[in-house]
Amino acid sequence: MENIVSDVSGCSVKSCIFNTDGMCHTVAINVGGPEPLCDTFLTGGKKGGMKNMLAKIGACKVTQCLYNNDYECEAKSVSIELKGNRAICGTCEID
Numbered sequence: 873m874e875n876i877v878s879d880v881s882g883c884s885v886k887s888c889i890f891n892t893d894g895m896c897h898t899v900a901i902n903v904g905g906p907e908p909l910c911d912t913f914l915t916g917g918k919k920g921g922m923k924n925m926l927a928k929i930g931a932c933k934v935t936q937c938l939y940n941n942d943y944e945c946e947a948k949s950v951s952i953e954l955k956g957n958r959a960i961c962g963t964c965e966i967d
């Protein structure tokens with residue numbers, strides 16, 4: 873069975889230390905529940921992450937999302953979007 877690890881295709885949260893030019897440069901983000909928020913979102917310090925790397929999705933606790941299977945994301949890619957002051961998974965689909 874093929875295991876797919878989802879990419880973070882883009883992120884509009886420019887204030888996050890892992891964000892450079894709309895892309896996320898940490899190894900992987902975790903998405904928390906019950907709301908689909910990026911748990912790795914961090915502000916305040918100098919820019920971090922690895923410039924030659926684009927993030928994948930690690931664990932996701934939003935079990936009610938259609939893409940969630942056993943706390944892993946099965947969407948091909950995910951976009952993270954700034955809404956208010958929160959970093960939300962824009963790919964999340966809940967019935």
Ligand code: SF4
Nearest residue numbers: 883888891896910959
């Ligand atoms: S996906 Fe999360 S950790 Fe990555 S840049 Fe956006 S808010 Fe930051």
Ligand code: SF4
Nearest residue numbers: 932937940945961964
């Ligand atoms: S698309 Fe759904 S399963 Fe994937 S990270 Fe977002 S909320 Fe989690």
